[in-house]
Amino acid sequence: MKKSLTALAALTVTGLACAQSSVTLFGVIDAGVSYQSATSRNAITGITSKQSQWSLANSGYNSSRIGFRGTEDLGGGLAASFWLEAPITNDDGATGIANFNRRSTVSLSGGFGEVRLGRDYTATFWNDTVFDPFGTNGSGTNVISTVSASTGIGNSNYTRASNMVAYFLPPNLGGFYGQVQYSLNENVRTSATDLTAATSSSAGRYVGGRFGYANGPLDIALAAGQNVAVDTTTLTRKVQTVNLGASYDFGPVKLFGEISNVQNKFDTGLANTHDSYKGYLIGATVPVGPGLIRASYSTVRYNEGAAGIFGEDPRVNKLALGYVHNLSKRTALYATIARVSNRNDAAYTGSLTAASTTGYGTTGVGYTGLPKSSTGYDFGIRHAF
Template identity: 40%
Template sequence: QSSVTVFGVIDLAARSVDNGASQYQLAGSGLNSSRLGFRGTEDLGGGLKANFWIEGAINADDGNATGQTWQRRSTIGLQGGFGEVRFGRQKNPTGLTWEQLDVFGDTGMAASGRLHQLFSVPTGGAYSSFSRSSNSISYDSPTGTGFFGTAFVAAGEGAVGNKYIGGRVGYRAGDLLAVFSYGETQVTPSIDAKLITFGATYDLKAVKLFGMYSTTDVGAADQKNLLIGASVPLGATTLRASFHKADGGGSISNREAKQFSLGAQYDLSRRTALYTTYSKIDNSNTALTVATGSTLRSGDGSSGYEFGIRHSF
C-alpha cells in the first residue's frame, strides 16, 4: 500500500571565508543543497498520475537547529497528457530559471543568487517569494523536447511578500535549452517587484556554456544582472567557472557588484562527489558576501574557498 521514496542529499564542506576578517567554518550545501524528502507517484489509469513531494532543507553542519520543515517543496499534483497541475509550496518560474542558467545551480559559495538583490526592501515590505512560493497553484505543459511553459500564481493571504504571479516559456532540443521567465512579487501593498530573466545553455560536449540576463524593478530602484558560465567535463572531473555582474539603476545607480567563481567536482560515483569551490565578490558600496560569516564593512570585498563531499540517497 505504501509507495513512498525517501530521498535526500548530505553535502558538507570545510570552508574559509574572508569578509574583512577571516574565519574557518564547516558549512553545508556547497555543491548541492542538503535535504531530506519523501515523494511518490500513483498511477490512476488512463495516463493520469497523482504525485506528492515533500522536501526539507537540512543544515548538516549543526543538525538543522531550526527543525525539519518541508519548505523546499511540499506539493500534490495531477499529471496527464495535458501536463501537470500542482498545489503547494515550490520553486517558482523565477527561481527555477536562475537555477538552470547558473553553472553552479544557484547553490553554495558561488551561487548567483547573492547578487540578485542590490536594492533595499522598502520600509514595511518583505521579499520572501524570491525563488520559492507558498500557497501556489501551477500548471506545467507536458514534458519532453520542444517548447514548454509554466503558469504560476501564489496567494498572498494578506501577507506582504507572499504574493507571486509569473510564468515561463522555454525551448529544449538536443544540446540547447533557452528560457524566458517573468515574475511579480509583492514587496509592499503598493510596490511590486517585477523580474524578467532570460538566457540559455548550450552543450558543446568539450564545454557547456551558460548565459543569463535579468532585470529587476522595485519601486524607484532597479538593477540589471549579467551572468556567464562554463563547465568542462574531464572524465570523472567537472570544472566550472562563472562571472556575474549586477548594476543598480534609478535610486541605487551608485551600487554595483561583481562575482567571480571557480569550482572543481570529482565524482567518486554517480551519488558521491568531492568538490572544491573558490569565489570572490567585489562590491561598490553594498555588503554582499560569498557566504554568511563575519560582518562586512560596506564596500568591502569578500572571498572564500571550500573543500566538501556530497552524497545523495
C-alpha cells in the same frame, strides 16, 4: 515482534502494488569546510578592516535535504503524486524534518499537463539556478541570485512561494516546456487595513511564468514574475523580475548565460518610483575524466536613485572557479574559490553581511568604510541517496 513487522511490511508492499503506486525516500548530505573573508577600506583615512570566518558548512555543492515523493497511477493516463522535501543542516544536526518548506506539493497530471498545488520553486528562480554552473550553491553562487534575494530588496518569494496554484505543460511538445504560477496571499481584505503594504491584502502574492525550449544540446528559457512585498514605508511595493537564460552543450565544453532585470517598484500614493538591478552571467563546465571544471563570471549594476562615487552606479562583480570529482554516481568531492569586487559604493559581502555595517558612523576615523572585496573557499563532499 519480528514476524509482525514482516507481515506489516508485506501488507504495505502488497497495498502499494495493487494501487500501482510508488513511494521514494531521497536526500542529499553535503558538508564542507568553508572560509569567508571581506575587506573594507575607509575612503577618507585609508584604513582597512577585515572580517573572516572558518566554518564547517553544508550545501556547498548541492543543498542538503531529505524528502519523500510518490506517484499513483489512476488509469486512463492520469496520475496523482506528492512531494515533501525538508532542509537539513547536517553540519550541526540542528535542522531536520521539522517542516517541508523546500517543497510540499500534491499534483494531478495527464495528457493535459500537470496541476500542482502547494509550496514550490518560483518560475523566475529556475533560470537563476539552472543556468548557473554552480547551481546557486556555495561560494560560487552567482550575484544575480544573491542580490535578487537580498534583504535590501526584501523579496521573500524569490526562491519559493507558498499557497501556490501552478500549471505545467505536458512533456511531449517537441522540446517546448512551460509553467504558470499564482500564489495566494491568504490575507483578509478590508477597506480599513488596505492602507499600507504591511496590511495590504495583496502582500505576499506571487504571479509568474516560465517558458522555454530544450532539445539536444540547447536549452533556452524566458521567465517573468511579480511579488507584492511587505513594506511599512509605502502604500505598496512590487518586485518584478524578468530573466532570460540559455545553455549549449558542445561536448568538450558546456556554455551558460543569463541576463536579468529586477525592478523594485514603490507606490507611495503620491508618486511611483523604482530601483532596478540589471545583471548578467556567463559560465562554462568542462568534463575532465570523472570530474567537472566549473567557472562563471556574474555582475549586477544597481540603479537605486543615487549614484556612487564619480557619479556612477554601484556595481558588484563575481568570478568563481571550481572542480567536482565524482567518486561514483552519488558521491563527489568538490572545491570552489570565488572572488567578489565592489565598485562605486556597492556593499555586497557574500555570507559576511556584518561587514557592510561595521563601523561607528558614516565618515571620519571611526568609519570602517563599505566592503571593497570578499573571498570564499569551499572544500567538501556530497552524497546523494
